[in-house]
Amino acid sequence: MNRADDYRVIVERELAPALARWREWERDGAAVGLFQREHWLRAWYATLGAQAGREPLLASIERRHDGRALLALPLVRERRGGLYCIAFADAGVSDYAAPICAPDCPADPVAVRAMFAALRRALPRADLWSLEKMPARVGRRDNPLLQLPGTRASALFGNPVTIGEDFDAWRFSREKTHRKELERSWRVFSRHPQASFERIEDPARALPVMDALEALQREAIQGKGWAYLLDEPGYREFYRELVARGLAGGETVLTALRAGDDIVAALLGLRRGEEYAMIRIGNAAGEWRNCSPGRLVIERTMAALHAQGVRRFDFTIGDYAYKRGFQPEREDLFDSTVALSWKGRPHSLRAGLRHRARAWLADRPELKRRLSALRSRTGDAR
Secondary structure, three states: OOOHHHEEEEEEOOHHHHHHHHHHHHHOOOEOOHHHOHHHHHHHHHOHHHOOOEEEEEEEEEEOOOOOEEEEEEEEEEEEOOEEEEEEOOOOOOOOOOOEEOOOOOOOHHHHHHHHHHHHHHOOOOOEEEEEEEEOEEOOEEOHHHHOOOEEEEEEEEOEEEOOOOHHHHHHHOOHHHHHHHHHHHHHHHOOOOEEEEEEOOHHHHHHHHHHHHHHHHHHHHHOOOOOHHHOOOHHHHHHHHHHHHOOOOOEEEEEEEEOOEEEEEEEEEEEOOEEEEEEEEEOOHHHHHHOHHHHHHHHHHHHHHHOOOOEEEOOOOOOHHHHOOOOOOEEEEEEEEEOOOOOHHHHHHHHHHHHHHHHHHOOHHHHHHHHHHHHHHHHHO
16 A cells, blocks of 8 residues: 555544544544644634634545545645745644544555645645754654655744752752752742742633733743744734633643742743643742842742653753753754645755755754854844
8 A cells, every 4th residue: 555546635624623633633532732732722712723824734645445534734835935835733833743643544655645746736736845843753653754755853842841859859950050950049039028939820810821921922032032922913812722622621831930029030831741841931030039030939849740740851942041040851852844846946045055064064063053052143143
C-alpha cells in the first residue's frame, strides 16, 4: 500500500465535524501534541484562523480499503505576499506544529510520501507548503512528516526539563549560584506583607491578570527596541479564548506573583497530564527587579504542578538567558518547505540555502559566536 490511491483524504472547512472525528481518534489512542488539542484549536480557529486571508483546512487521512484512521493535520491556507501558502494553525503562537497520529499511521518514507501525494490532490490550489517547528516525536511516536521531501532542521529548538519524583533533588542538582539566587529572590519578595504566589482558576479573576501579563510583556519587549506583535488584531482575543476555554478543565494554567493588588509576574501555560508548556510570561522591573520575579514565578509554578503530577516542563522555543539556569535539554525541531507551483519554487530554494548556510556555520563555532555577538550588539544599538 504505497500509492496515493490507497488513501482517502477528507478536507473540511468547518471545525466541529473535524474535532468530533479527532476526538474519537484520541480516545482510540492517537498521539496529539499540546498545541493541537481541542481547546487550543477551538480558540485558534475562532480568532486568528477566522481572519481575512486565512481559510481553515482540516485534513484527515484514512486507509481506503478499511477506513482506518491514520493522520490528521489542522491546516490553513493563507496569503503571504503574493503566494497562497498551506501551513499549520500557527500565526506565530503555536510553539510546536505536529500532526495527529493514529496508532495505524505508517512511518516509512514511501508510505508517508504516498499519503502526502493524496493530500496534495485533496487540498485547494496553493503555491507553497510550509510547516515549521515540527518535533521529531509526537507523544511516543516518530513524527511521520519528517519523512517528507524538503524537511530540514529548524533554526528553532525546544527547551524541555524532565524532573523525577523528587522535586527538591532536582532543585539541588542545578547550578548552585542559580539555586541560591532564587532562594534569595523568594526571601526578598516575601518581605512584602501581602506577597503571595497563586494559581488563578476562575476565568473572571483571570482577566485582570491577563491584562497585567500583557502590559508587563509589552513593556519588556518594547524596552529592548523590538516590535510587540501580540497587539495585532486577533492575538489578544485568542489568548482570552484560551483562558476562557481551558482554565476550568486545567488545560490552560495561569499563575502569578502578587503583592497586594499588584501583579508582579504572571505565567501562562498549557497542561496535559504529566506535561506542561510555558507560552507567555510577563514580569515587573523597577523596584521588583532585585527579586527576579520572572524566574521566581516559573520555579513556583513548577513546584506547584510537580506536586500535582507534572514531570515534563517545557520552556518551549526561544534561546533566552533566563531559561538556561533551569538547565533544559535541547529538543531539535524541523521545517518542511515544498513548492506547489512555479511561484513557490524560489521560496523553497531559499529555504534550502538557509539550511545549508546554518549547517556550514554550525561546523564553525567560533565564527558563529562572533556573528551572534555582533548581531546582539547591533540589536542593542537599535
